[in-house]
Amino acid sequence: MSETVTLDRREGPHGEVVLRRRDEHYEIIANGTFLMDTSDGRSERLLIDAALAALPEERRAGASVLVGGLGVGFSLAHAAADPRWGRIVVAEREEAIIDWHRQGPLAAISGAALADPRTVILHTDLVEHVHASTDTYDALCLDIDNGPDWTVTEGNESLYSAEGLAACAARLTPGGILAVWSARPSEDFEATLRNAGFSGVRTEEVPVARGVPDAVHLAVRPG
Known part of the structure; x- marks a missing residue:
């Protein structure tokens, strides 16, 4: 038991x-x-690796990334373990989750990454951040919900709409990569990405022990 x-x-x-x-x-x-x-944690690591691999090879060294959601820390720790990433910014709206990493048991996963000088933790709502910020990144790796079709809170739905994706595109450098984690593949979201003007839309899957595979949706902001 x-x-x-x-x-x-x-x-x-x-x-x-x-x-x-x-x-x-x-x-x-x-x-x-x-x-x-x-x-x-395989799919959370894939979120980071797939975004970096989707960038042109000449842009990978020193690439900047915005990670949406600290979660249990797998994505942050994996990004910080790769010396090719430059600036690593994490947007997390829950103060409790940040505390669990800084002073709690999740520090075992993220402690080294938090101490990395490339890492910045923003206590902010990701949806608000992509609309209000003027910063740009080479990659956005978003994992704040169980996927575009299964959001944690009602306000998050706007992130996966045409308006929300336009805000994400504005936070990306030309040719930058949007990577979105999902508990299941979504053909509807792929269509929304294309309609929002992204190119190179595709989905990578990670098999799980039971049920449908986890997925990472990838898209490119046109140059």
Whole structure:
């Protein structure tokens, strides 16, 4: 029998977030919805690797990336482990999640990455950030929901609309890469990306033990 222990429970501006330990793994729950755990991480790492590989080879060294969502830290840790990435910015809206990485048990995953001088953690809502910021990046790696078709909070739906994708494109350098994690492939989202003016739209999948594969949707901002 698995033993589940609640380590922290916080009420924030977007509802409740919970950190649990199930046996040796950690889980993050938001408003009763399972977000992610530390049992695998292959698709979170693919999110980073696929974005870098999609850039022209001459642009990979020193490329900048905005990671949307700190989560359990797999994407950040994987980016920081690759010396080719230059500036690594993470947008995380939940103060509790940032605390769990800085002073809590998730520091075991992200501690080295947080200490890396290339890393910047922004305590901000990603959706608001892509609309309000004027910064640009070579890649946007977004993992704030269970996918475009299954958002954590209602306000996140706008990120995957034509207007939200236009804001993402504005945060990308010409030829920059948008990579979006999803718990399942979405043909509808691929169509939305094309209609929003992105090129090179494709999906990479990661098989899972049960059910449909995880997916990373990739698209290029035209030069």
